[in-house]
Amino acid sequence: MAATSKRGAFGSRLGFILAAAGSAIGLGNIWRFPYTAGQHGGAAFILVYLICVVVICLPVLFAELAIGRASQMSPVGAFARLAPRSPWPLVGALGVITGFAILAFYAVVAGWTLGYLGRALVGRFAGAMTHDQSVAAFDAISGAPVVSIALTALFLTLTALVVRSGVQGGIEMASKILMPVFFVLLVGLAVRSMTLPGASEGLRFLFHVDLSKITLSVVVGALGQAFFSLSLGMGAMITYGSYLSHDERLPGAAFSVAAADTAIALLAGLIIFPALFAAGGDPSGGPGLVFVVLPSIFHQLPLGGVFAAAFYALLAIAALTSTISLLEVVVSYFVDEKGWSRERTTWLVTFACFLLAVPSALWGSFLDWQSVIFGNYALTIGALLICLFVGWKWGVGSALAEIARGGAPLPLGRVWGLIVRFLAPLAIIVILAGVVGLIPGVEF
Numbered sequence: 001m002a003a004t005s006k007r008g009a010f011g012s013r014l015g016f017i018l019a020a021a022g023s024a025i026g027l028g029n030i031w032r033f034p035y036t037a038g039q040h041g042g043a044a045f046i047l048v049y050l051i052c053v054v055v056i057c058l059p060v061l062f063a064e065l066a067i068g069r070a071s072q073m074s075p076v077g078a079f080a081r082l083a084p085r086s087p088w089p090l091v092g093a094l095g096v097i098t099g100f101a102i103l104a105f106y107a108v109v110a111g112w113t114l115g116y117l118g119r120a121l122v123g124r125f126a127g128a129m130t131h132d133q134s135v136a137a138f139d140a141i142s143g144a145p146v147v148s149i150a151l152t153a154l155f156l157t158l159t160a161l162v163v164r165s166g167v168q169g170g171i172e173m174a175s176k177i178l179m180p181v182f183f184v185l186l187v188g189l190a191v192r193s194m195t196l197p198g199a200s201e202g203l204r205f206l207f208h209v210d211l212s213k214i215t216l217s218v219v220v221g222a223l224g225q226a227f228f229s230l231s232l233g234m235g236a237m238i239t240y241g242s243y244l245s246h247d248e249r250l251p252g253a254a255f256s257v258a259a260a261d262t263a264i265a266l267l268a269g270l271i272i273f274p275a276l277f278a279a280g281g282d283p284s285g286g287p288g289l290v291f292v293v294l295p296s297i298f299h300q301l302p303l304g305g306v307f308a309a310a311f312y313a314l315l316a317i318a319a320l321t322s323t324i325s326l327l328e329v330v331v332s333y334f335v336d337e338k339g340w341s342r343e344r345t346t347w348l349v350t351f352a353c354f355l356l357a358v359p360s361a362l363w364g365s366f367l368d369w370q371s372v373i374f375g376n377y378a379l380t381i382g383a384l385l386i387c388l389f390v391g392w393k394w395g396v397g398s399a400l401a402e403i404a405r406g407g408a409p410l411p412l413g414r415v416w417g418l419i420v421r422f423l424a425p426l427a428i429i430v431i432l433a434g435v436v437g438l439i440p441g442v443e444f
């Protein structure tokens with residue numbers, strides 16, 4: 001079944017790849033990946049992360065895209081079509097709720113990127129800044145209620161303007177503009193960072209693997225980061241897969257998305273850590289790495305003000321391509337299941353999301369709570385249920401048949417089936433055990 005004109009569809013394979021890659025490439029790559037790698041020892045974490053992407057997350061990505069394309073529906077309708085008269089549509093509902101809730105707190109952090117971009121453009125990072133001054137600057141944006149709420153509203157409005165225009169006219173067109181700009185900025189910043197005096201120590205931190213640093217905590221952290229980075233378990237890839245034509249070769253498209261996402265994460269590390277070590281910074285700076293640590297070292301870099309503006313522009317674009325996909329998950333549900341118009345749905349959902357985002361903009365503890373509940377628990381549980389659905393309900397054979405449509409069967413299909421049925425669920429259960437503290441010494 002082809003996607004209906006009412007729902008829309010991607011106009012090209014390139015459009016799908018850029019949009020799906022944009023969904024996966026976001027703050028998880030530019031903000032979360034570097035500080036998580038920094039906290040877990042650098043190269044050891046990255047090695048485990050790469051293994052997790054290839055062995056666990058890529059198979060789950062195939063599963064989500066197959067569900068979406070086979071059903072040509074949003075997450076709730078997808079499970080209802082593939083498993084009618086069963087409780088499985090509740091898994092799709094969980095994805096919609098998770099996407100909505102993640103968007104609410106994600107938009108707050110995304111709004112901070114606009115605030116920092118504005119400060120960079122007016123030269124606020126050109127002069128020397130102590131750590132305390134950097135903390136004060138962060139508090140001036142994140143801790144000021146009016147500023148934080150206004151930035152959140154602005155970012156949600158930008159997101160809505162893209163989504164309201166539809167799949168081809170909005171999401172695909174925006175992706176074809178934003179992603180090339182993003183890549184140019186990313187590569188340019190990485191090259192500049194790697195040529196800084198003292199950058200070699202940052203490169204050593206990223207690529208000199210010390211196997212003794214690979215602990216259970218590192219494995220759980222890397223696997224959780226890989227799921228978060230690839231937007232798995234939240235319905236985004238099911239939704240984007242539903243806009244993909246049956247004539248397209250699914251394996252190549254999925255490989256391209258995973259490869260782009262992984263390359264971006266590594267390039268983000270090549271921007272941050274060489275610059276950090278060149279200025280004598282601490283790689284284990286935690287979540288405040290890009291908002292507190294980096295601003296205090298920009299002035300030490302040649303053309304630091306330009307570097308800062310380009311970096312926060314990069315961060316804002318990455319955030320926007322992800323918020324677009326999160327909003328689309330919810331909008332597609334109401335368009336598919338309730339028959340609402342895209343225009344009406346986009347603005348209603350955006351307004352509702354803004355109301356949910358206000359507490360996160362006002363209280364950091366509420367944002368942290370939302371991040372844990374939906375960014376850790378709900379997302380991971382969703383990925384687990386998707387694996388169980390494909391492996392044990394819909395069936396590996398049916399999924400492989402869908403993946404093969406378009407004339408490109410999945411290599412090592414039997415191995416993929418074993419991963420989806422056994423290895424991936426087990427790995428996700430380990431993540432959940434780490435999240436709830438059942439594994440001593442593991443932090444997530």
